[in-house]
Every structure is written in C-alpha cells, then in structure tokens.
Amino acid sequence: xxxxxxxxxxxxxxxxxxxxxxxxxxxxxxxxxxxxxxxxxxxxxxxxxxxxxxxxxxxxxxxxxxxxxxxxxxxxxxxxxxxxxxxxxxxxxxxxxxxxxxxxxxxxxxxxxxxxxxxxxxxxxxxxxxxxxxxxxxxxxxxxxxxxxxxxxxxxxxxxxxxxxxxxxxxxxxxxxxxxxxxxxxxxxxxxxxxxxxxxxxxxxxxxxxxxxxxxxxxxxxxxxxxxxxxxxxxxxxxxxxxxxxxxxxxxxxxxxxxxxxxxxxxxxxxxxxxxxxxxxxxxxxxxxxxxxxxxxxxxxxxxxxxxxxxxxxxxxxxxxxxxxxxxxxxxxxxxxxxxxxxxxxxxxxxxxxxxxxxxxxxxxxxxxxxxxxxxxxxxxxxxxxxxxxxxxxxxxxxxxxxxxxxxxxxxxxxxxxxxxxxxxx
RNA sequence: GGAAGAGUGGCAGAGCUGGUUUAAUGCACUGGUCUUGAAAACCAGCGUGCGGCAACGUACCGGGGGUUCGAAUCCCUCCUCUUCCGCCA
Numbered sequence: 001x002x003x004x005x006x007x008x009x010x011x012x013x014x015x016x017x018x019x020x021x022x023x024x025x026x027x028x029x030x031x032x033x034x035x036x037x038x039x040x041x042x043x044x045x046x047x048x049x050x051x052x053x054x055x056x057x058x059x060x061x062x063x064x065x066x067x068x069x070x071x072x073x074x075x076x077x078x079x080x081x082x083x084x085x086x087x088x089x090x091x092x093x094x095x096x097x098x099x100x101x102x103x104x105x106x107x108x109x110x111x112x113x114x115x116x117x118x119x120x121x122x123x124x125x126x127x128x129x130x131x132x133x134x135x136x137x138x139x140x141x142x143x144x145x146x147x148x149x150x151x152x153x154x155x156x157x158x159x160x161x162x163x164x165x166x167x168x169x170x171x172x173x174x175x176x177x178x179x180x181x182x183x184x185x186x187x188x189x190x191x192x193x194x195x196x197x198x199x200x201x202x203x204x205x206x207x208x209x210x211x212x213x214x215x216x217x218x219x220x221x222x223x224x225x226x227x228x229x230x231x232x233x234x235x236x237x238x239x240x241x242x243x244x245x246x247x248x249x250x251x252x253x254x255x256x257x258x259x260x261x262x263x264x265x266x267x268x269x270x271x272x273x274x275x276x277x278x279x280x281x282x283x284x285x286x287x288x289x290x291x292x293x294x295x296x297x298x299x300x301x302x303x304x305x306x307x308x309x310x311x312x313x314x315x316x317x318x319x320x321x322x323x324x325x326x327x328x329x330x331x332x333x334x335x336x337x338x339x340x341x342x343x344x345x346x347x348x349x350x351x352x353x354x355x356x357x358x359x360x361x362x363x364x365x366x367x368x369x370x371x372x373x374x375x376x377x378x379x380x381x382x383x384x385x386x387x388x389x390x391x392x393x394x395x396x397x398x399x400x401x402x403x404x405x406x407x408x409x410x411x412x413x414x415x416x417x418x419x420x421x422x423x424x425x426x
Numbered sequence: 427g428g429a430a431g432a433g434u435g436g437c438a439g440a441g442c443u444g445g446u447u448u449a450a451u452g453c454a455c456u457g458g459u460c461u462u463g464a465a466a467a468c469c470a471g472c473g474u475g476c477g478g479c480a481a482c483g484u485a486c487c488g489g490g491g492g493u494u495c496g497a498a499u500c501c502c503u504c505c506u507c508u509u510c511c512g513c514c515a
Contacts, residue, residue: 046477049484056484059496063445078495085495249474370474378456380474 001106001214001368003382004038007031017112020119020329030105037102044095051088055081107217111364113329114338120328129340130312130324136345137321137403143348146398147279149405150176153425158279168269168284170394175425179400179412180287182419183393184262187289187314191260191390194310196291199261201240204231209243212369214335214361224266233266237290238387242365245294249380250373256303257294260390262287279398281353286394292387294371300360300384304338307358307388311342314391315355317415320399321345323352337362344395348402353395358388401425 007014011031018027058081065074118127150156155176161169172180188198210216210232215223224233234240241259250257265288269277280286291310295303308324315322327339336359343352363382366372372380404411409426417423 042477045484049477052485053483055495060445062495066445074495081495 001364002109002112003363003367004034004106006112007034007109008038011035014109014112017329018110020113020117021110021332022119022121022330023110027109030108034102034105034109037098037105041095041098041102044091044098048088048091048095051084054084058084110332110334111337111361113332113336114360116326117332117338118326118328119330121330122328123331125328126325126331126341127328128323129326132321132323132345134321137347139347139403139405143402143405145279145348146346146401149401149410150279153410155179155401155425156280166284168282170280170283170285175420175422176397178420178422179397179416179425180393182416183391183396184287184289186416186419187391188260188262190310190314191289191291194258194306196258196260199237199241199244199259201234201237201244201261201263203234203240203263203266204229205234205239205243206231209239209246212243212246213239213365214333214368215239218334222268224268234263235267236265236288236389237261237263238292241290241292242385242387243369245371245383246369248371250294250371250383252296252373252375255294255296255373255383256299259292260289261292262289264288265392280394281349281398283394286392288389288392290387291390293385294366295384295386296373296375297362297381297384300362300386301338303384303386304340304358304360307386307390308340311356311358311388311390315342315344318396318400318413320396320403321347322355333359335359335361335364337364342391344399346399346402348405353399355395355399356389356391358390359386361385361387 002014014031015028058077062074062077062081065071065077118125120126144152147158150158153176154174156170156172158167158170160171161167164171192198204226207216207230210223215235216232219235223235226232232239240263241261244259245257264285266285269282269284291307293303293307312322312324322342322344325341325343327336327341332339339357339359341354342356342358344355345351346353362384365385366382371383371385373383375381400413401410404413409424412420412423412425
C-alpha cells in the first residue's frame, strides 16, 4: 500500500496515477476519505494519549497511597480515575475502528505508476518497449498447435489431468516431463550464475503473507483457499519468497538481496474460457522459476533493467522470437509501479503469448510488509521490491514445441540439450 | 491426534506471590577517553509504531479478549516451539 505521508504530500500524483490506470473517478473520493480518516485518527489518539497519561499518573499515586496505608485517599483517586475513564467513553473503540477503516481504505489504492507508464485501459494500450528483431517465423499451414504435438509425441495429457484432478491440471509424461525438468534446471542455473540464492519455499501461505505482497485482498478469487487450515495455495513463488523479509529491518550492507525459486503455481483463473485457453495457454497449475530482489530505492530501476536483460538472454538462448511490452496503467497489476511483459511468438497459433513479467513495486509491498533497512545515516527506509518470472514454463514449452517442429520431429534448443540429454523429440 | 512445559528487546537471560519495570544484568553494536595503532579498561548511547519543531507523551513483553484504579505478571482463547506418546513419507 501507499505510504500515508506520500498521499498527504503528493495527493496530485496519486490522483494522476489513478487516472493513468483508468480507475473510476469515484476512487479519488477514497483518497479524500483516507486523509479525513487520518485526521480523525490523530485527534482521537491525541485525546486518548492525554487521558491515558492521567490514568497512569493517578494509578502510580494510588499505589504509593496503598503502601503508606492511606486507604481513603486512594479510594478518592480511584474515583478520579473512573471519572477520567468516563471522559474517554468509547473513544478507544472509535480509534480502533478508525485505524481499521483507514487500513481498509489504503488497501484499495493501487500503486502509483512510474512516470514512463502510458495511460491506458487494457492490453491493447500497452507499448512495445523492445520490438521483435527480424522476421517472424512462418511454419506454413501444416504447422500443428502444441496440444496436437503433445498428442502426437505423448508429451503431456490434459484428459488424464481431468480424470485425476480437473480441467487445467496437465499431466506431463515421457520427454514432455523431461523437457519440463530440463527447463526448470536450466532457468535455476542461469539465475544462480547471476547471483540469486535458490529457495524452495512453502507452497501454501497464510493470510499475512498474501497481504504482504498485495495478493490479498486484491486477488482473493484467483487463489485456491484451504478453509479448514486457513491457508492459500501460492499463485507464484513471489508470495512466499518476498515474505521472507516481512517485518525485517535489514542492514544496508545486506542489500541487494536476490532470491530465485522454482515452484508450481496455482491459479483458479475463474471465468476464463475460450479459444485462447486451449492446451497449455492457460492452466490452473504450472511451473515457474521466479526471481525476487530487495533493493535500495536508488538502485531499483537499474535492477529492473538487469532483470529485463536476464529474461531477454534466456529467450534468446532458447531461440524464441520475443518482444517486450511496457504495460499501460490499466494493465498494470495493483502493486506494480512499472511492469515489462515478455511475449513469445507462437508460429503455429500465430499469436503472441505472455511468458514473463518483470516488475518494480517500489515501496508498495515493503510498506505492507514493513521491510525496511537502515541507511548510512541510520535512518530507516522502506526497501524496493522487484520480481519477475525467469521463466514461466507452460507457455515456453508450448512455443518450443510449436516453433521447433519439423517433419523429423521437434528440435530441442541447443542450450537445453545438456539438460534433456536428447536433441529431438520424435 | 494425546499429555506436559515454554514463548520477554539483535542474542542470552531476570522479572511472572500485580504498583520506583521509565523491562534488571550480560553479550553484541555505535560514539568518546586512553593508545603510535589495536586490544583491554572506563564513560555515554543503543528496540518499534503513533502524535509533537522539540521537550516529551502514549502504545507494544507470541496474537486476540477479559479482570483491576493499575497487568510482562492473574483469567480465557488462539498460534508457535520443546519434550514424551501415537501415526507416518
């Protein structure tokens, strides 16, 4: 969430940000009620602090009187305390209510987009940041989509997934499973080379973790929820890995902190059906290698560029045609200040598929998580958090299968061959 | 899942028969004195949030609730950890 002080001092920036996100005009009223609630909160707390002070003082005196045996005088002071309590009335409850309301209101305000983020409503307004170089591959009319190829070569089985779990839970097998595992290992090794510490986190998280990254309450419907245990299945490793430092006050010398982690990701994807969700294009469970960084504010955008390069290098090495988009305000996630999406061109489906998204959240997540560091002046500051997929597997597999199909089978990209230990799927 | 015990500041560890606790003490850390430099010694500082220019006030001793003039301390509840038993990859 945004910092109160920021909203107070830069209200116009917050409003302008909402506009670029194409939020409904009424949202600006929330800003006003936040400021109003905060004043209300301050008044209440100021009043209560004074009254509590009086009670503390009187209670101390009562103790002294009891020790010296002056019961009656003590009783008189007790009456005074009760009188003060009478003045307090239900103001303590009001304060708690005001604080809660304030928090709830703050949860509704998304991050302020970076100045470079274009205004826009939907993915149609996204800006091409790095266009694809050269010609797009053309496989001709005989090219098969990946779900056909999967059948032909027994790589994954969606029907079996349905039998075992339900729609959207693919079962990988044979060389399909090996390709999956090869990609995971390749991606983890590449992250390792770039100094990311590997993490295997819990796949279920509690509510506090969900709130920390901004997944809750915003994406409540997107996550699988275990009511009996009050736990959520992770939609991405971002949630458990970022929460490693929830509540921490880090030392400046610890930064930057870089983590990578492979996890399956679970998404309910409620209400999304249609031609574009066939095969592995959109599933409830998929594998992903995530990278997460904690940075000093002044370094965070340089870090974002580094992540951009990292993902670009992976896609280049995999010989996949890709482009990078700068998301417009309306397509930006709630917590993000700037997001680059990577799209790979599927030559068989003749469309671009999103395979990665790298974002800078600035202090939006760290303010929720209260992740701070002590700078050189020993002042506490919120860190900047960033994360990105490097990479999400399902669609990468789809594109590798489709783009590399030949009459003699599917060619495995050279960099993966040491991992798959086979060069072609036939 | 059952039983017992325990959760205190970066760490260790008092307090827990309710009232100089504004949480002792030690370690660690920071600054200073001393020293050619370091160590040691000594002096001082040293948690987090909110309000305030500040002095300072206030809240926080796992979370939540209660009793009381007053709660780290008593009661209820939840969570976590340890030990023992049971189950188990």
